Amino acid sequence: MKKKYCLLILTLLLVTGCNEELDCCVQPEQFTVTLNFTHHWNGLKITPQDFNELKFTNENGERLSIERLRYLVSNISLINSKNYHLIDVGENYGTSITFPELTDKSYALSFRFGFSDEDNTDGTYQDLNSISFNVPEILGGGYHFMQFDGKYVDNNNEASGFNYHTIKAVDRTDPDNLKFEDTSFEVNLGTIVVADNTEIEIKMNLAEWFKNPNTWNLNELNTVLMPNFEAQKMMRANGGSVFSLGVVN
Amino acid sequence: MIKPYIYFFAFFLLTYCSSKEEEIYTPIPYNLEIPALFADKLIAPIIPTDNLLTEEGVLLGKKLFFDKKLSGDNTQACSSCHNPKKAFTDQQQFSAGVQGEFGARNAMPLFNLAWNFDERFAWDGKEFGLEQQALEPVSNPIEMHANWNLVVQKLQESTEYPSLFLRAFGASEIDAKLVTKAIAQFERTLISGDSKFDKYLLGETSLTQEEQNGFNVFMDEAKGDCFHCHGSNNNPLWTDNAFHNNGLDTTFQDLGFGTVTGDPNDNGKFKSPSIRNLAFTAPYMHDGRFATLEEVINHYSEGLQKSSTIDPLMKKVNEGGVHLSPKDKNDLKAFLLSLTDREFINNPNFQE
Numbered sequence: 001m002k003k004k005y006c007l008l009i010l011t012l013l014l015v016t017g018c019n020e021e022l023d024c025c026v027q028p029e030q031f032t033v034t035l036n037f038t039h040h041w042n043g044l045k046i047t048p049q050d051f052n053e054l055k056f057t058n059e060n061g062e063r064l065s066i067e068r069l070r071y072l073v074s075n076i077s078l079i080n081s082k083n084y085h086l087i088d089v090g091e092n093y094g095t096s097i098t099f100p101e102l103t104d105k106s107y108a109l110s111f112r113f114g115f116s117d118e119d120n121t122d123g124t125y126q127d128l129n130s131i132s133f134n135v136p137e138i139l140g141g142g143y144h145f146m147q148f149d150g151k152y153v154d155n156n157n158e159a160s161g162f163n164y165h166t167i168k169a170v171d172r173t174d175p176d177n178l179k180f181e182d183t184s185f186e187v188n189l190g191t192i193v194v195a196d197n198t199e200i201e202i203k204m205n206l207a208e209w210f211k212n213p214n215t216w217n218l219n220e221l222n223t224v225l226m227p228n229f230e231a232q233k234m235m236r237a238n239g240g241s242v243f244s245l246g247v248v249n
Numbered sequence: 250m251i252k253p254y255i256y257f258f259a260f261f262l263l264t265y266c267s268s269k270e271e272e273i274y275t276p277i278p279y280n281l282e283i284p285a286l287f288a289d290k291l292i293a294p295i296i297p298t299d300n301l302l303t304e305e306g307v308l309l310g311k312k313l314f315f316d317k318k319l320s321g322d323n324t325q326a327c328s329s330c331h332n333p334k335k336a337f338t339d340q341q342q343f344s345a346g347v348q349g350e351f352g353a354r355n356a357m358p359l360f361n362l363a364w365n366f367d368e369r370f371a372w373d374g375k376e377f378g379l380e381q382q383a384l385e386p387v388s389n390p391i392e393m394h395a396n397w398n399l400v401v402q403k404l405q406e407s408t409e410y411p412s413l414f415l416r417a418f419g420a421s422e423i424d425a426k427l428v429t430k431a432i433a434q435f436e437r438t439l440i441s442g443d444s445k446f447d448k449y450l451l452g453e454t455s456l457t458q459e460e461q462n463g464f465n466v467f468m469d470e471a472k473g474d475c476f477h478c479h480g481s482n483n484n485p486l487w488t489d490n491a492f493h494n495n496g497l498d499t500t501f502q503d504l505g506f507g508t509v510t511g512d513p514n515d516n517g518k519f520k521s522p523s524i525r526n527l528a529f530t531a532p533y534m535h536d537g538r539f540a541t542l543e544e545v546i547n548h549y550s551e552g553l554q555k556s557s558t559i560d561p562l563m564k565k566v567n568e569g570g571v572h573l574s575p576k577d578k579n580d581l582k583a584f585l586l587s588l589t590d591r592e593f594i595n596n597p598n599f600q601e
Contacts, residue, residue: 052514052558067561123483129290130366134483136468136476147477149561161561163470223564224471 114145201246463584
């Protein structure tokens with residue numbers, strides 16, 4: 001009789017034990033989500049094949065081309081840890097960013113254009129150093145947020161270069177007392193419900209860099225914009241309307 | 250009772266197996282000494298998984314690099330145009346091949362090649378990967394003008410090479426692929442990272458006022474604006490290894506990168522060379538048109554030529570450039586020369 005009780009208890013223990021083990025090992029559902037950064041000019045899609053042609057016209061009426069476009073986004077909110085991503089449109093590099101093993105079904109999707117001051121530490125990121133994305137120490141160091149180079153047709157009807165480079169703004173009026181302003185900015189794209197293999201399009205309208213709220217005059221502001229405190233602040237302001245949410249599927 | 254012939258058979262097996270094992274030599278992994286600044290600032294060098302560096306491979310590659318058997322008439326080696334004492338250039342505008350013919354491009358210096366992350370080599374980027382690059386000059390009719398089959402035959406018939414290849418690659422049968430693998434291994438060990446400016450960055454020395462001002466000119470977007478293409482204190486390669494039209498000509502005799510890509514937008518673009526070791530690598534530019542550093546600086550300051558593919562990073566092209574002051578030019582040169590690495594050109598591991 002004793003043996004029977006022992007066997008019963010042992011069986012119960014095993015069964016309950018197994019149940020517990022099953023509960024503890026149930027994996028939460030995981031999703032893979034991909035962000036696709038796409039680029040357009042007021043709705044006209046831009047691919048690397050559209051580079052090097054004076055085919056775009058900015059708000060100020062200047063025809064321009066794109067020759068190089070690479071920019072940095074950081075702290076995409078799909079994951080909790082710090083992250084950054086370089087997107088090089090001309091090289092078709094980094095335009096698609098995949099996040100595997102997400103567990104939440106809903107996200108307030110946001111990211112930062114560039115680096116916040118906290119993350120913008122000089123020389124820290126080997127991959128960005130290796131592609132010379134740095135900002136000189138005399139301008140405060142850290143990294144470019146964007147290098148947007150091309151040519152525009154100037155007032156003399158000649159193609160001239162422009163370097164629309166965004167960095168943390170620095171006021172060098174007093175060389176012994178540099179003043180900085182964080183010109184990175186957060187982009188909020190609203191709440192997104194995801195399922196496995198959801199693809200989210202994030203659109204950059206390049207025309208907005210020259211448009212809103214500051215109508216950009218390339219004949220006046222074309223090169224050597226990195227040390228130009230006011231230009232950096234204007235670029236930051238125009239950046240506010242550059243990104244938008246595209247197709248989610 | 251075990252029969253005696255069983256013992257004999259077992260003994261035979263053991264001795265046979267052990268002698269076969271002795272034939273299989275495992276090469277010793279090569280310890281690539283990466284300068285502290287490189288390790289700190291840059292991503293890892295490119296070492297192909299199918300051609301990892303070994304002591305034996307590097308040694309063989311070095312021997313091949315200096316061996317004239319690689320040319321058609323046994324008069325030239327790789328080192329004939331890539332002299333270690335000249336940072337692996339020949340200080341000629343164009344190099345003469347075995348038949349006295351001249352090419353149209355300046356011999357490029359060789360160092361820090363494992364950090365060419367895009368792996369496009371040569372002025373026009375025509376060769377992908379160091380192994381592939383090493384193939385071309387050997388058979389090029391205006392360079393070493395050899396037939397690879399005959400080169401392999403010469404090496405195979407030599408008394409030394411078959412055993413060296415066996416130790417390096419486990420194969421005594423030589424072919425062009427193994428030759429270029431060995432040369433590429435040697436080339437990946439050619440690291441230059443010990444100049445005065447490197448020591449300055451490591452806190453081991455200080456710069457002169459001229460060198461410091463020259464560095465500031467280099468890093469100032471309104472002056473030299475050299476850093477966008479030629480690295481910085483945070484990129485010790487001092488090149489972006491990319492292709493740019495730096496305003497040398499209004500029309501192009503040599504299309505450069507455009508020949509390789511077939512894209513007219515790449516016409517007139519050439520690889521940005523590293524500005525390390527400029528003291529040893531004159532003349533400058535892809536066609537060696539500038540004999541001195543002064544000429545190079547003057548070009549960027551006043552001599553820019555406009556063309557459809559000129560890089561937008563070239564400033565004030567309509568005025569020929571940014572017109573640096575004589576002092577800034579002089580100081581810029583002083584800074585550039587602070588990237589001279591005499592340890593590199595005298596490194597005994599790189600000499601014949």
